[in-house]
Amino acid sequence: MGLSMIALRSRRVPSSADPHPAIGKLAASSPTALPASSRFVQPHPKGYCPRIADRRAAPIPKAELHLHIEGTLEPELALEVADRNRLPLPYADAAELRARYRFHNLQSFLDVYFETMAVLRTEEDFADLASGYLNRARAQGVRHAEIFFDPQAHIERGVPMATVIDGLWSVLAASEERYGISTRLIMCFLRDRSPVSAMEALESALPYRDRIVAVGLDSAEVGHPPSEFVELFDRARREGFRCVAHAGEEGPPSYIWEALDLLRVARIDHGNRCLEDPALVARLRAERVPLTVCPLSNVRLGAVGRMADHPLPEMIDAGLLVTVNSDDPAYFGGYIDDNYRLIQRDLGIDDAQLLQLAGNSFRAAFLSDAERARYLKELEEYSPAGR
Numbered sequence: 001m002g003l004s005m006i007a008l009r010s011r012r013v014p015s016s017a018d019p020h021p022a023i024g025k026l027a028a029s030s031p032t033a034l035p036a037s038s039r040f041v042q043p044h045p046k047g048y049c050p051r052i053a054d055r056r057a058a059p060i061p062k063a064e065l066h067l068h069i070e071g072t073l074e075p076e077l078a079l080e081v082a083d084r085n086r087l088p089l090p091y092a093d094a095a096e097l098r099a100r101y102r103f104h105n106l107q108s109f110l111d112v113y114f115e116t117m118a119v120l121r122t123e124e125d126f127a128d129l130a131s132g133y134l135n136r137a138r139a140q141g142v143r144h145a146e147i148f149f150d151p152q153a154h155i156e157r158g159v160p161m162a163t164v165i166d167g168l169w170s171v172l173a174a175s176e177e178r179y180g181i182s183t184r185l186i187m188c189f190l191r192d193r194s195p196v197s198a199m200e201a202l203e204s205a206l207p208y209r210d211r212i213v214a215v216g217l218d219s220a221e222v223g224h225p226p227s228e229f230v231e232l233f234d235r236a237r238r239e240g241f242r243c244v245a246h247a248g249e250e251g252p253p254s255y256i257w258e259a260l261d262l263l264r265v266a267r268i269d270h271g272n273r274c275l276e277d278p279a280l281v282a283r284l285r286a287e288r289v290p291l292t293v294c295p296l297s298n299v300r301l302g303a304v305g306r307m308a309d310h311p312l313p314e315m316i317d318a319g320l321l322v323t324v325n326s327d328d329p330a331y332f333g334g335y336i337d338d339n340y341r342l343i344q345r346d347l348g349i350d351d352a353q354l355l356q357l358a359g360n361s362f363r364a365a366f367l368s369d370a371e372r373a374r375y376l377k378e379l380e381e382y383s384p385a386g387r
């Protein structure tokens with residue numbers, strides 16, 4: 001929706017010309033997702049220098065800045081938690097639940113998303129959710145994660161704010177030692193609920209201010225512009241929170257303008273539709289506003305028809321500060337490094353651009369200067385030029 005209207009320059013390398021036989025095979029068998037294992041090591045033709053995504057023994061060090069913790073609820077864990085809480089889901093097994101993950105827009109995804117997360121009730125459930133994500137994120141090269149959570153979706157089911165935050169925090173507090181991943185929490189408000197409900201959630205989170213770095217705005221975008229939440233974000237800023245907001249995923253460029261001017265956000269989540277407005281692109285570029293782009297999510301929710309049509313190359317060429325993220329990876333067929341691999345495979349993103357995207361992820365993160373410098377040095381040492 002919207003993005004499909006943009007005239008995009010396809011950079012897809014025809015699979016017949018693809019020098020990597022494994023990639024060509026994957027492209028033929030699956031238009032978007034890598035296989036669950038993402039391990040497709042095959043011998044390379046003599047003299048061929050494989051791309052960094054394929055030859056690296058370890059994934060690129062990176063930060064994940066757009067990740068909904070409820071969107072990491074894998075079917076296996078959902079069924080386990082449902083059983084533990086005696087809230088059986090109407091699915092025989094994980095495969096049957098996963099088979100429901102066919103979406104045609106954001107709303108069709110949100111319906112399944114909210115239904116499945118309803119199994120989460122206890123601190124243990126939220127702790128299991130966090131440790132499940134961090135385990136996968138570690139394997140995908142994530143060194144720093146800024147994690148969204150949706151308190152209203154739990155509060156309205158009778159789960160107290162304390163249960164959600166204490167459960168997540170029981171894992172996040174030790175994530176650097178246990179998983180080698182520093183973390184921040186970002187509390188998102190559901191824009192399709194009332195601003196009053198969001199303000200109540202904000203107030204109930206104030207005792208946990210030291211655990212939450214920022215507030216965000218998510219859920220069904222169209223018809224719920226940022227301008228409805230000015231008072232809420234003003235209050236959040238006065239309370240010391242940084243601000244981010246989803247804008248320009250399905251909603252028009254005007255929502256991005258509003259997020260910048262009215263909510264005064266530090267980052268735009270998604271933001272793809274900025275490309276429809278040259279003046280907006282110029283502003284985002286001039287002010288170095290980071291965009292947290294989620295390629296697999298955009299394909300799975302129908303914002304773009306196929307990965308080869310994704311506007312990421314145009315966003316990079318426009319000089320925007322773009323990062324790549326996984327959004328709701330349990331539902332969209334891949335975690336963050338799977339996104340990195342797919343944009344190389346289908347969009348012609350070269351090694352230097354991939355390393356630039358990873359660097360952007362640290363530059364755009366809510367890190368201290370010392371942390372940022374440490375991670376950028378790690379990335380420099382990882383890159384071929386740094387060796």
Ligand SMILES: [Zn+2]
Pocket residue numbers: 066068218246269327
């Ligand atoms: Zn999102």
